[in-house]
Amino acid sequence: MRIGIVGLGLIGGSLGLDLRSGYEVFGVSRQETTCQIALQRGAVARASINLDLLATVEIIFICTPLDAIVPTVKQLISYLSPETIITDVGSVKQPIVEECSRLWTNFVGGHPMAGTAEQGIEAAEKGLFVGKPYVLTKTLKTPYAALKKVEEIVKSLGSIMYYSSPEEHDRAVAWISHLPVIISAALIDACMQETDFTVLQLAQNLASSGFRDTSRVGSGNPELGVMMARYNRQALLRSLLQYRQSLDRLINKIEQKDWESLGDILQSTQAARKQFD
Numbered sequence: 001m002r003i004g005i006v007g008l009g010l011i012g013g014s015l016g017l018d019l020r021s022g023y024e025v026f027g028v029s030r031q032e033t034t035c036q037i038a039l040q041r042g043a044v045a046r047a048s049i050n051l052d053l054l055a056t057v058e059i060i061f062i063c064t065p066l067d068a069i070v071p072t073v074k075q076l077i078s079y080l081s082p083e084t085i086i087t088d089v090g091s092v093k094q095p096i097v098e099e100c101s102r103l104w105t106n107f108v109g110g111h112p113m114a115g116t117a118e119q120g121i122e123a124a125e126k127g128l129f130v131g132k133p134y135v136l137t138k139t140l141k142t143p144y145a146a147l148k149k150v151e152e153i154v155k156s157l158g159s160i161m162y163y164s165s166p167e168e169h170d171r172a173v174a175w176i177s178h179l180p181v182i183i184s185a186a187l188i189d190a191c192m193q194e195t196d197f198t199v200l201q202l203a204q205n206l207a208s209s210g211f212r213d214t215s216r217v218g219s220g221n222p223e224l225g226v227m228m229a230r231y232n233r234q235a236l237l238r239s240l241l242q243y244r245q246s247l248d249r250l251i252n253k254i255e256q257k258d259w260e261s262l263g264d265i266l267q268s269t270q271a272a273r274k275q276f277d
């Protein structure tokens with residue numbers, strides 16, 4: 001089977017590195033140099049900056065940044081036969097699945113829950129998806145045969161398959177991926193409001209693993225953070241408002257010196273944390 005990948009970055013390049021062992025892989029990216037590196041690294045058998053390279057492939061993975069997924073599908077469709085399956089890897093699903101399914105019947109939304117802090121083709125890794133969750137979204141419009149084909153390819157990556165509606169996916173990732181980014185950014189922002197410079201400097205010098213763990217995702221790529229908030233605004237706001245309530249409850253226990261209730265809450269969060277491992 002011949003597979004196409006658009007967007008030869010971390011995710012697209014990593015997909016290519018893995019899929020080449022079982023499939024013929026053609027890649028399209030925006031920059032010629034990226035295409036050259038993808039060829040040198042063995043992520044693709046052929047590469048181009050023109051989408052017409054993908055006219056003969058059976059299935060296309062769109063791995064561009066979120067805001068380029070729908071425009072890419074729009075540009076692609078004039079080159080494709082109706083049997084071609086298009087799937088994407090975007091980390092937000094509802095707005096993308098809705099628009100892409102409207103543009104192309106044979107569309108299946110997907111999201112590999114794998115990544116690193118790096119970006120671009122140089123960051124692509126073989127085996128990135130092994131043992132990691134890969135969500136395929138199902139709607140009333142999703143063609144069964146296309147879903148099965150994407151599933152077969154995803155399974156060959158060694159990923160653990162999950163299915164959900166686009167809306168459930170977006171609410172779930174708001175909790176475990178997007179909310180942590182905003183909370184972590186708020187943590188750094190709050191610390192920086194310390195007005196006593198000596199205290200602030202001491203805190204920065206003393207910061208160790210606890211602070212590193214809780215602030216890490218708040219220091220990621222700002223463009224990606226904004227894109228995630230823009231595309232998953234509703235679900236993220238829902239999670240943030242619940243978070244504010246949880247924070248208020250904790251503040252209240254501390255203000256009231258209600259150490260017993262605070263202890264109870266911390267005991268239940270200690271137990272609940274295991275369910276996210």
Ligand code: NAP
Pocket residue numbers: 006007008009010011012028029030031032034035063064065066068072089090091092111112113114115116118119120121
């Ligand atoms: P990335 O490393 O920046 O790769 C994206 C690549 O897309 C860039 O290298 C760029 O290639 C190319 N590109 C940009 N605009 C394009 C266009 N209009 N046409 C063709 N190629 C274009 O980003 P990524 O982390 O792989 O993320 C890609 C997608 O995966 C996003 O939709 C993201 O939501 C999703 N995702 C990311 C992660 C993660 O942890 N990073 C995890 C799961 C899903 P050039 O170098 O040629 O400009």
